[in-house]
Amino acid sequence: MLMTNLNSLAIGEAAVITLLTAEVRLQQQLCALGFRPGRQVSVVRKAGFSGPLHLRMGVTEVMLRRREAQQVYVVSVEPEHDDETDCSVGGAEYR
C-alpha cells in the first residue's frame, strides 16, 4: 500500500490516516479535532490561491493548511491509486 501525505490527495479522494509527524502543539490540535491513526479522512475541496484544504472526517469538517497537511501521512483507500512503488517511509501499520 502506498503511503503518501494528505496534501497529495486529489479532491474527492479518501484515505486512512497512518502517521502524524507534526510537532507537539500541532499534533495535539490535530488529535483534538479527531485526526488519529486509523481514521478515514476525505478531501472535500481545496481553496484557491494555494489556500487550505477542506477535509471531512465522519461528520466533522475541518480546514487545514497545505503545509500542515504534508505532516499527516495517509494510505489511499481508492484502489486505482494503489500503484506498486515500494514505500520507503514504511513502518506505520495500516488496519
Added chain:
Amino acid sequence: MKRIAVLGAPNTGKSTFFNRLTGANANIGNWPGITVELAMAHVQLKNEQVEIIDLPGIYDLQGLSEDEAIVRQFLSITPLHLVLIVINTSQIDHQLNLVLQVKHLHLPTVLLLNMADEATTFGVSVNSQKIARNLGIPVVALSAKYGQGYALAYDTIAHALNQQQQPVHLGSLEERRVAESQITEELEGLLQETVEFFTHPQETWTQRLDRVLLHPIWGLPILFGALFLTFQAIYFLAAPWQNWIEVGLHGLKVVVLEPLLAGLPPFPKSFLLEGLYDGVGTVIAFDPLITLFFFGMAVLEDSGYLSRAAFLTDGLMQRLGLDGRSFVMSMRGFGCNLPAVMGIRVMQSTNLRLLSMLILPFSLCPGRLNVFIFITAALFSTTTAPLVLVSLYGFSLAATVLSAFLLKGCFPHQESFILELPPYRFPTFKQVLLRAWYEVHHFLRWSYRFIISGVVLIWLLNHLPWNAPAMSSQTLGGMLGQATQPFMAPIGIDAQLAVTLIFGIFAKEVILGGLTLIYQQMSGATDLMGAIAGQIDWVQAFSFMLFTLLYLPCLSTLALLKSEANSIRFVLMAMVWSLGLAWTSSFIFYQSARALGF
C-alpha cells in the same frame, strides 16, 4: 455557596447552555489566579445558591494553547462541587476524549450531550444510558438552543449538586494525568459499545450550500458581495435611529437643560451644554450603528459563515504573513477596531498577533465614516460623494495590505492554522441578541471614558485662556493648530483642521464634534456645511480625509494595543508607522493634485 464549572470544546453550544442555565445574568470578571476574564453568574438552582463559571472552550485538557493552560490552572486552584461537560453529540467520536480526561480527575461530573437533534440528522446515534453506566456519571441528551431535554438536564444537575456537600480541590492535575494511549484505548472501547454511525447517502444541506459558497471561483466574490450587502443593510437600518436620537437630544437640550441651567454664569453653562452635552450627544448618535454592526456580525458568526470566510481568504492572507482569522478580524474592524483587536487573542504566535495588531486599525470604522460622510456631503456633488466614500474604503484596504506586505518580514512566525467548519445553523434571535449585547456593553465601557475626556478637552482648549476670544487663534487650541503648520501645510491641512485631528485621537467621532464647534463659531453661520465649503477646497478635503483614515487609531484602541501587546515600544512603533503612512499618502495626493492644477 456551591460552585459549578462549565467545560467543553468550541462550537458545542457550551455558552448557549450556560446562558440558559444562568438566565443570561452573567458578569465578565477576573478570577483570582487566572489571567483572563471569565463569565460567571450567581443563580438559584432549585433550593441552592450556586456560582457557575463558563470556562474557555477547549478540545484537550493536556493541550498547549493559552486557553487550555487557563482551564488547567482554574481546575487545579478552584474547589468545585460539580463540573458540567458539554459536548457536540455529532462529534462524540473525538470529544469523548475530553470527557475521559476529566473522568480521571475524579471530579463530580455531569455529561451533557448537546445538539442531540442535529446528531440524528447526521446519522450519529448515541446510547446515553450505556455511556452513563460505563463512565459512572449522569448523562443527559439535550438541545440547549431549542430547549428539548433541558428540564431533565436541569433536574439532573440539581440532583448531582445536592449529593455533593463538600467541594473537591484538586491541587495538582499532573498527579492524576493518564497516558494519552490509555485514553485512546478507553475511547475506542466506549465508542464501540455506545455509538452507532449510519452513513448518509444523500448530501446534507450544509454540503449543498458549501458547494456554492465555497466555490473555487465564485466563493470570494460571493463573500465580498455578502459583506457589502450586510454593511449596506446596517447603515440603512441605523440611519433613522441616528436621526431620532439627534432630534431627541436637541429637544431635551432646548426644552429642559437650557432653562434649567439658565441661572449659571456663561462659562460653566457653555461648558456643560456645548462642551459635555453636545460632545457626548454627537457620539451617542452613533451607538445604534455600532450596536447593529455587532448584531450583524453575531448573525454571521453564529450561522457558521465567518469560518468559511476564513477558509476562502486564508490563501491570500498567507501571502501577507497573516491568516484567515486576520481577515475575519479586519472585517470586524470595519464595525469597530476594539473588538477586532480583542479577537486576535486566539492566535498563539506573538509575532502573528503583533502583525495583526498593526494592520487592524486601518479598517475604516463607523467613527471615521461619519466624518467622511459629513465632509463629502459638504464638498462633493451627490453623484461623486458615494464614489469618494468607496475610494476611501479602497485606501483603507490598500493600507492594510501594503502594511502587512512591507512589515511581514519583521514578524516571522510558524503558526499553524486549523479551523473547524461547523455545519450552517440558523442563529436564534435570543443568542444573537445576547452576544451582541456583551460586545456593545464592553465597547461602551471601554470607549466612553476616552470620548468624554476628548470632548471636555476640546472645549477647554478652545476656551482657555479665559481672556482670549473663544475658538480664536489666541486660545490654546488655536496656538496648537499654528504649531502644526510646518508639517501640515504641505499636505493642505490648515490650523483649524489640524486642531480637530489632535482631538480626534480621543475618538474619531470627536473630529466631527470639533468641526462643528470650530466652523460654526468661525463663520457665525448656521449652515455648517456651507461654512466648511467656504474655507477649504475638495483637494484639501480629500487630503484631510485620507489623513484622518490612516493617521492614528483612537485612544481606546491604542490603550487596548498597549495592554494586549504589553509593550509601550510596540505601540509607539504602530503610531510612527501609521502617522508616516498617513502623511506620505496625503502628501503624494495633495502635491500631485496641486501639480496637476486642481
